[in-house]
Amino acid sequence: MPRAVRFSRYGGPEVLEIAEVDRPRAGHGQVVVDVVAAALNPGEIGIREGVFAAIWPARFPEGQGNDFAGHVAEVGDGVTGFAVGDEVLGFAPRAAQADVVVAGPGALTAKPAGLGWAEAASVAGAGATAWAGVEAVDPRPGETVVVSAAAGGVGVIAAQLARLRGVTVLGTASEGNFGFLRGLGIQPVTYGPGLADRLRAAAPQGVDVYLDTFGAGNVDTAIALGVRPDRINTIADGRAVQRYGVHSAAQEQADDPVVWARLAALAAQGEITIPIAAVYPLERVRDAYRDLATRHVSGKRVLAVKPLPEFEGDHR
Ligand SMILES: NC(=O)c1ccc[n+]([C@@H]2O[C@H](COP(=O)([O-])OP(=O)(O)OC[C@H]3O[C@@H](n4cnc5c(N)ncnc54)[C@H](OP(=O)(O)O)[C@@H]3O)[C@@H](O)[C@H]2O)c1
Structure with a gap:
């Protein structure tokens, strides 16, 4: 069964679990994506700890992660512009750290072939x-x-x-x-x-x-x-x-696939670099957040939901 990061109470990284979840199907106007990489962002720590509970409460069991990259696995009725197998990146609020996400086409854009998965997963966040x-x-x-x-x-x-x-x-x-x-x-x-x-x-x-x-x-x-x-x-x-x-x-203010595409193109063309400081396999999500919480880094920390060949041997 597909895996997803979940937490069922507020707390430190120890509340994070890898749960087995049902595989979602693409409804009308939806795209199912098999995730390859999902980024980590400090704001997710505050949500998980309950610091933002008054404004952004969790709905337990809560998912985690927003920005991701992966392959289109299923396309629902009424969706144009995406096909099974396409490499995409996008934004799935509190859901991205999972084997599978469901997104509307307005939450996705094409991943340039020359852009790495970890870098692509960091574009929309x-x-x-x-x-x-x-x-x-x-x-x-x-x-x-x-x-x-x-x-x-x-x-x-x-x-x-x-x-x-x-x-x-x-x-x-x-x-x-x-x-x-x-x-x-x-x-x-x-x-x-x-x-x-x-x-x-x-x-x-x-x-x-x-x-x-x-x-x-x-x-x-x-x-x-x-x-x-x-x-x-x-x-x-x-x-x-x-x-x-x-x-x-x-x-x-930049929650827009057109912006993501421009950023992804700049990164793919080498105009900017999205430095990847560390890549962690999904099952090491707790360690990843412990490291993120230090607030010292050189670039982005990313979860490898599927193995990332370019970081082979370089996983934390
Ligand atoms: N509202 C939004 O849409 C949104 C989206 C993303 C992020 N954010 C917020 O933006 C902030 C940055 O996010 P991020 O992902 O860039 O965080 P990050 O990657 O964790 O940033 C870590 C950086 O902070 C530096 N740092 C540590 N202590 C510092 C200090 N006392 N003074 C100045 N710099 C210090 C570190 O520098 P050294 O490693 O060189 O020590 C490190 O490179 C966070 O507060 C996050 O919640 C908001």
């Missing part, structure tokens, strides 16, 4: 979130852009999308990620106390745009540096959005 933030602040050639947590899943994509617009990108990170970021054309700066002074020294010309993907006072730093609120986006600081009126564009 971290990729779309990064895209939305960059679009909101519209960096222009010659400008200087700061990205906080630039080695994180969203930050590393946002920083590269900004670079494509002909800007200088400063990315905050810990020292272990400095070489990684430099390899992507991003100038690293240490986060933490004294950040504003380090950014002033690194960008004597001034900072035009600030993409915050971590919270923890980054928007305050941006304001202190003189960045205009309409050139600041945060995906992790609701208080700063209220206080300063900065943008909060995130996944929802």
Whole structure:
């Protein structure tokens, strides 16, 4: 029987189980996808721990994961544009970490043949979130852009999308990620106390745009540096959005297969890299979330629902 990640009470990674579930069929207007890879995102930790229960309650037994890539296995009546065997990527809220998902055609787009499965599985989540933030602040050639947590899943994509617009990108990170970021054309700066002074020294010309993907006072730093609120986006600081009126564009604002296709094409063509920090087999989902919760990474952590030949021997 197909497997799916489930949890039946709020708690730590130990509440996560691999359940056997019935194989879904494609109803009218639906597509069934055999999942190959599904990404992990920090927001899923908060949902599973019950931190967001007031706004996004779980319906037990709850599924997990949103963004995935796989093969079309069945196409329901009324669906055009997809056929059995197509390689696709998409978004299945709280359902993606499973052997099989059901999605509407509006939640899928074609996976370019040249794009790896783990990378493709990260497009509709971290990729779309990064895209939305960059679009909101519209960096222009010659400008200087700061990205906080630039080695994180969203930050590393946002920083590269900004670079494509002909800007200088400063990315905050810990020292272990400095070489990684430099390899992507991003100038690293240490986060933490004294950040504003380090950014002033690194960008004597001034900072035009600030993409915050971590919270923890980054928007305050941006304001202190003189960045205009309409050139600041945060995906992790609701208080700063209220206080300063900065943008909060995130996944929802780029929840669009057209955007995913553009991102996937950029990645397949090598215009951007979606770095894969670690791949875990589905049955090691608890370990994957323990590692994710450290909040230190170089790119994306992804679950291999089916074996990923390109990561053979490289699974955590
Ligand atoms: N609303 C949405 O649609 C949406 C969608 C996706 C994500 N998000 C949110 O966006 C945030 C980022 O997500 P993500 O997937 O990019 O997370 P992630 O991959 O877990 O980000 C980890 C990064 O954070 C950095 N970091 C750790 N401590 C830091 C600190 N004190 N100051 C600055 N950076 C620090 C780490 O840098 P080093 O490894 O270099 O130490 C690491 O690279 C999360 O809060 C997530 O919930 C929102």
